[in-house]
Amino acid sequence: MKEFELINRYFKGRGIIRRDVELGIGDDCALVSVPTGHQLAVTTDTLVSGVHFFEDIPPRALGHRVIAVNLSDLAAMGAEPTWISLGLTLPTADMEWLEAFTEGMHEIAEYYNVQVIGGDTTQGPLTITVCAKGIVPNGKALKRSSARVGDWIYVTGSLGDAGLAIEARKQELMLDPLHYKAALDKFHYPAPRVAAGQVLRGLATSAIDISDGLLADLQHILKASLVGAKIHVDKVPMSNALRASLDEAARLRLALSFGDDYELLFTVNDNNKNAVETRLKQYGVEPVCIGQITAHNGEVQLVNKGQPYQLSGQGFEHFS
Amino acid sequence: MKEFELINRYFKGRGIIRRDVELGIGDDCALVSVPTGHQLAVTTDTLVSGVHFFEDIPPRALGHRVIAVNLSDLAAMGAEPTWISLGLTLPTADMEWLEAFTEGMHEIAEYYNVQVIGGDTTQGPLTITVCAKGIVPNGKALKRSSARVGDWIYVTGSLGDAGLAIEARKQELMLDPLHYKAALDKFHYPAPRVAAGQVLRGLATSAIDISDGLLADLQHILKASLVGAKIHVDKVPMSNALRASLDEAARLRLALSFGDDYELLFTVNDNNKNAVETRLKQYGVEPVCIGQITAHNGEVQLVNKGQPYQLSGQGFEHFS
Incomplete structure (x- = not known):
């Protein structure tokens, strides 16, 4: 042809x-x-x-x-x-x-x-x-450079499913077929947060989409905004498929480091916290607060149920 | 990295x-x-x-x-x-x-x-x-669909040099080294007719860039405008390198069919013919009139020194 x-x-x-x-x-x-x-x-x-x-x-x-x-x-x-x-x-x-x-x-x-x-x-x-x-x-775009100390850090949905699908496909994981299908569907048919992004205009102080992994993309905001962050890893939302398939350390690695889920990561100041939650819920999005912006420039502090947390292993190499 | x-x-x-x-x-x-x-x-x-x-x-x-x-x-x-x-x-x-x-x-x-x-x-x-x-x-873009019967057909510069370079490189042709260099430079460093395009706004009735070959790209104008064309192949501008390297039939094949030279092909009505020539020359472009739009829908009539002309061979397959 x-x-x-x-x-x-x-x-x-x-x-x-x-x-x-x-x-x-x-x-x-x-x-x-x-x-x-x-x-x-x-x-x-x-x-x-x-x-x-x-x-x-x-x-x-x-x-x-x-x-x-x-x-x-x-x-x-x-x-x-x-x-x-x-x-x-x-x-x-x-x-x-x-x-x-x-x-x-x-x-x-x-x-x-x-x-x-x-x-x-x-x-x-x-x-x-x-x-x-x-x-x-004009002037309403959400940038990476305007997060401020004290802002709350949110994600728009569960993370780690694309990673689960890819790891399973590479036969590094044996999954329940229903969980595998759920994770693979999320990888194959991601739903971009188009409505959420527009709702966040004028409410969020910064935003980025999570393509490279929560921590890698958070770093882009921190570098552009000259701030740090504290992340409560136990608050990071995960799907039932991910929870049922992996132990805590393994699923946190995927949820924090894998990417490819295409949820939004955004920051919002205390005044707009409630408004953001209410408005997003009207659009069927359940935002989850996972931490807060700190003054420790470029530094990310991970906390699991109140205790300092260290991520095990390196980030994943997606299709290597 | x-x-x-x-x-x-x-x-x-x-x-x-x-x-x-x-x-x-x-x-x-x-x-x-x-x-x-x-x-x-x-x-x-x-x-x-x-x-x-x-x-x-x-x-x-x-x-x-x-x-x-x-x-x-x-x-x-x-x-x-x-x-x-x-x-x-x-x-x-x-x-x-x-x-x-x-x-x-x-x-x-x-x-x-x-x-x-x-x-x-x-x-x-x-x-x-x-x-x-x-x-x-607004409303000033040059389209393919607005050529009219009687409009003059122009090109902004010589054609066939990219074809000459590629054919020579494929060792189908032995060229004088200076001619090869000239042709190869034209292929490697085409000069898009950016100024000419803007000059033609409000003067030309249609325009297209010659990427697929003069005749193929002319067809796009003819189809979109529901007209035909008469082309005087002896008027088609060619470089000295092309003239010195090939006989008439071979150089016409390259100039009419090869493409990759990125000159503009445009049409202009009789009222604006002189204005187009004068204005383009002010920008260092020497437009050449090679024919006229006819009422023979989709048909291209080739003429060489007053005689009907038939292009020999098929179009080139560029890098096959």
């Missing part, structure tokens, strides 16, 4: 049409309008076969995931996702694979009201780069 | 800083402002090693080229390039290679006043996806 046929078949005329898109797929560029009083938020994530996903990942899951990880970055800025550009490099034009991949992609794009406005399809080793765009009212 | 070190060393704090960028590299998203009264133009191009360039391409040329091919799409819309996102997948973090690659990239970005606002660096087979953004006054 030639590139033009492929684009016509799987991309052009599929998915939603936004009113702010004057030209989508089919010219040298897409043409879109950013509403007055808004900034444009832009993020890019690449997924490489064998590095970011197993080569036999269901193509529908891959289509979902590559959009989800990008929307998660927009969520972490408090942006409303709007447009997506796709760089899709494929070894062969396998129609069954493409049908499922684009179905997964269009499904999540439609759910979040995002239009695929263009891209490039090329032949080569399976690699997908998405550039997602969103809009955010 | 870890991803963060790599980003800090080769990207963060390098290149120009634009005043419309509130956040560049270093948060979940970049934050930029589109000026009032302007639309955002977005384009994406992927270059894959062994498919779009030879594996031993000088890294500085690759850095230049991957930006140039994207800016060329913005030029073809009449957009002013502003911001770039980079998805860079590398087999290894070779510092010498990265230094030269990013130098090539930052050089051309600076020249065109474009800021690299973010991206993702991953490990895998060498693949580069750039998403370039630009701005264009």
Whole structure:
């Protein structure tokens, strides 16, 4: 199949049409309008076969995931996702694979009201780069650099499930099949916290999405904000699958260090603590307070049931 | 080298800083402002090693080229390039290679006043996806769909040099070393017609950049505009290197079918013909009129010195 046929078949005329898109797929560029009083938020994530996903990942899951990880970055800025550009490099034009991949992609794009406005399809080793765009009212974006001493530290949901799925898949763990399925679904179909991110605008003092692991991503906030943090590891939310599958030390390693779950980590000052909890619950999100920002620049103090805690082992190497 | 070190060393704090960028590299998203009264133009191009360039391409040329091919799409819309996102997948973090690659990239970005606002660096087979953004006054973008019968067809410069370089490199041609160097330089360091594209706003009736070959890209205009074209192949501009290296039939094949030269192809109505020529010459561009739009929907009539002309052979398969 030639590139033009492929684009016509799987991309052009599929998915939603936004009113702010004057030209989508089919010219040298897409043409879109950013509403007055808004900034444009832009993020890019690449997924490489064998590095970011197993080569036999269901193509529908891959289509979902590559959009989800990008929307998660927009969520972490408090942006409303709007447009997506796709760089899709494929070894062969396998129609069954493409049908499922684009179905997964269009499904999540439609759910979040995002239009695929263009891209490039090329032949080569399976690699997908998405550039997602969103809009955010001027000056309202959630940054990493504005956490302050005394702010409360929250996460939007349970951590460690993607890690559980990947470790199990690598046959380092034997899981109950239902737990394995639950964890794998979370890895394959992460739900970016798009609504939560927008709710947090004007309430949170900083935010980031947890892609590299809770502690690694927390460090980005600490470095950008010149602060430290105290984390109560016993408060970190975990799924039943994770709790049932691993002992405490092992599950904490996954929940604190693995990443790939795409929950948000955010900080909020004491005045807005209740408002954040109430507002997020209205959107079906149960935020969990796991600690507090401290003045110890760059330092993270882990506490387990009141006692200092040391994380065992190194972080995981995801697909090594 | 870890991803963060790599980003800090080769990207963060390098290149120009634009005043419309509130956040560049270093948060979940970049934050930029589109000026009032302007639309955002977005384009994406992927270059894959062994498919779009030879594996031993000088890294500085690759850095230049991957930006140039994207800016060329913005030029073809009449957009002013502003911001770039980079998805860079590398087999290894070779510092010498990265230094030269990013130098090539930052050089051309600076020249065109474009800021690299973010991206993702991953490990895998060498693949580069750039998403370039630009701005264009509302309603002024140059589209493919608005060529009209009687419009004159122009190109902004000589065609076929990239094809000459690639064919020679594949040792299908023996060239004079100076001609080979000239052609290879044109392939490695294409100059996107950014200024020309902006000059053409309000003057040209349609435009496209010649990436897939003059005839293939002309077809895109014809299909989108529901018109035909008559092309005087003897008017198609060619470099001295191409003229000196090949006989007429062979050079016409390259000039008409090869692509990768990144000149603009545009149409202009009779009223604006002189104005276009005068204005482009003020910007150092010598546009060449090569034909005229006809009513024969989708049909291209080739003429050589007044006689019907048939292109010999098929189009080239670039890196096959």
